[in-house]
Amino acid sequence: GQQLNQSPQSMFIQEGEDVSMNCTSSSIFNTWLWYKQDPGEGPVLLIALYKAGELTSNGRLTAQFGITRKDSFLNISASIPSDVGIYFCAGLFTGTASKLTFGTGTRLQVTL
């Protein structure tokens, strides 16, 4: 199936640093979702974006829905050890078959 291109693939950062990751698609979406997955668990929704250009924050997380509707980014400020995990973007084009398309994932490691 289709996957979105997510970058970077992995990141090693120090505690306190800011993180930025993005997701691009060849297709347009009308909803972008960002999830975090811990080992052995299902993804947990972090932020949902519903409108092109929308900028939304959730605590230290900020995400934006690209104007072209083909991309989105997620920023994490002042990273902490519990930010470790895999972050996935997911795009949705609502219609008769409203299926999520997932990004390839960004693995985040935070060192003290």
Place this chain on the structure above:
Amino acid sequence: GAVVSQHPSWVICKSGTSVKIECRSLDFQATTMFWYRQFPKQSLMLMATSNEGSKATYEQGVEKDKFLINHASLTLSTLTVTSAHPEDSSFYICSASTDVGYTFGSGTRLTVV
């Protein structure tokens, strides 16, 4: 908030046997649920869309006779891996659409020996 409960969290079975995985929406009704498979260090790949009261819709390349899906009520969908083989070992995750997005279960780690 909307909670999706998945059971079991892990299962080990012998090759050739069948395994059933349950996905329940605990505090909402889900007419549609989704089943994903995730191999180590990879993303989630949609296997099928489960529709309450009707047949599931399978993604290209997913064998419907091997991965049986039943969605008999608005709060329960089941995935049965029939005649499991070692290559079916994977992490299976269900999800349901809610008013705040798509909520996922905690996943089932299937190991076929």
